[in-house]
Amino acid sequence: MKQTVSHAKRLRGAFSVPGDKSISHRSVLFNALAEGNAEITGFLPGADCLSSIACLRQMGVEIEHSDDKVRVFGRGLRGLREPSDVLDCGNSGTTLRLLAGLLAGQPFLSVLTGDASLRSRPQRRITDPLRQLGANLDGRDNGNRAPLVIRGTTIHGGNYELPIASAQVKSALLLAGLTGDAPMRLTGKIVSRDHTERMLIAMGIDLTVKDDEIVLYPPSHPVFPYPLSLHVPGDPSSATFWWVAAAIHPDAEITTLGVGLNPSRTGALDVLKAMGANITISNERNEGAEPVGDVTVRGGGLRGTRIDGDLIPRLIDEIPVLAVAAACAVGETVVADAEELRAKETDRVATVVSELSVMGASLEATPDGMVIAGGGELHGATVQSHGDHRIAMALAVAGLVAKGETIIAEAEAVTVSYPTFWQHYAQIKEA
Ligand SMILES: O=C(O)C1=C[C@@H](OP(=O)(O)O)[C@@H](O)[C@H](O)C1
Numbered sequence: 001m002k003q004t005v006s007h008a009k010r011l012r013g014a015f016s017v018p019g020d021k022s023i024s025h026r027s028v029l030f031n032a033l034a035e036g037n038a039e040i041t042g043f044l045p046g047a048d049c050l051s052s053i054a055c056l057r058q059m060g061v062e063i064e065h066s067d068d069k070v071r072v073f074g075r076g077l078r079g080l081r082e083p084s085d086v087l088d089c090g091n092s093g094t095t096l097r098l099l100a101g102l103l104a105g106q107p108f109l110s111v112l113t114g115d116a117s118l119r120s121r122p123q124r125r126i127t128d129p130l131r132q133l134g135a136n137l138d139g140r141d142n143g144n145r146a147p148l149v150i151r152g153t154t155i156h157g158g159n160y161e162l163p164i165a166s167a168q169v170k171s172a173l174l175l176a177g178l179t180g181d182a183p184m185r186l187t188g189k190i191v192s193r194d195h196t197e198r199m200l201i202a203m204g205i206d207l208t209v210k211d212d213e214i215v216l217y218p219p220s221h222p223v224f225p226y227p228l229s230l231h232v233p234g235d236p237s238s239a240t241f242w243w244v245a246a247a248i249h250p251d252a253e254i255t256t257l258g259v260g261l262n263p264s265r266t267g268a269l270d271v272l273k274a275m276g277a278n279i280t281i282s283n284e285r286n287e288g289a290e291p292v293g294d295v296t297v298r299g300g301g302l303r304g305t306r307i308d309g310d311l312i313p314r315l316i317d318e319i320p321v322l323a324v325a326a327a328c329a330v331g332e333t334v335v336a337d338a339e340e341l342r343a344k345e346t347d348r349v350a351t352v353v354s355e356l357s358v359m360g361a362s363l364e365a366t367p368d369g370m371v372i373a374g375g376g377e378l379h380g381a382t383v384q385s386h387g388d389h390r391i392a393m394a395l396a397v398a399g400l401v402a403k404g405e406t407i408i409a410e411a412e413a414v415t416v417s418y419p420t421f422w423q424h425y426a427q428i429k430e431a
């Protein structure tokens, strides 16, 4: 599908973005292992989370789902059954990697695959440590690419030092550890989004988090994990599209209501503040295990900044749209230490640089990020999402300030994480 977008005179709106993708995945994956039933509201009905539901159903988990409401009938840590077919994770890295950990300790055979993008993404980051813990799994390219084949077995606890700050790797190992025969201790780069830790603790799992280590003790009593009913907060990664839209537009005021403000996810807010954006946070509260609030951004000028180091895992999925902010800012922005961008749905260094260049931005790829000159005027053009949801939405935001019309090819990719994106896009322009 091609979507044509054009310059907006003004932007206004106050609305809730859909539920957090990371928490939605975890809400169904973890509750499938619970001893009892859980009700989830605010669930993200995006294609990625629907892949998680479909895979769980293939393993005998009963799940009722209607729009943003989900009921999961937990089967306990040892109640899943062998799927009779390959498990298709679609476009979702989170589904594939968390399931690989979860299935490593289940007593049956499973095969995990996905679409062409997912099958091209690196998996040794999970297969290597899982093998070290005793898992029996393999895949194409010596275990580095899906399809992955898992012959479930007893997982041994032990120590693993995480070489990359990845919540997917951390979560895969913790899920494998749940059915292990000894405690699992993770050290190294353990600081990344921490929804798994928060949720497992809330489900009664004995898990301790310190500055330099996470230790998980496999539950010894069959009442664990408890089911966890929850309301999923709005996704800050989705809200960032509107925060940037408002920040780069001279006549804008947009409020995103009930957005997750977990500090491991708010790097984009910190960067926009450092760039001089006019941001107000109100109504801060806790919902379940997560902090939330309302975020209002008003239009104004931005200046260039540096995005690197510890900030990167706190905003990795927001970099495509932050690049749009940087292209509209005065002065240079440098993104560094972000080689992980190259291992997402597309090589997001390459796709951001090629598509924003077509719109007149002046930016260059580096091995671990990009340098964006800033200050240039964007103009409409025909651009490609390359089937990547975050690239499609970042280009749509650029189109709000570009001169003339922008045509975005493969714009349907937004359904992966934000199925109502185009409705909200129309609303903020018409309000
Ligand atoms: O754990 C998660 O829910 C996610 C972790 C991040 O990936 P990495 O763990 O590969 O950094 C992120 O990019 C992805 O969109 C969701």
Ligand SMILES: C=C(OP(=O)(O)O)C(=O)O
Residues within 6 Å of the ligand: 021, 048, 091, 092, 093, 094, 095, 317, 344, 345, 390, 417
């Ligand atoms: C990288 C992403 O997701 P995943 O790894 O789950 O495919 C994303 O949503 O930007």
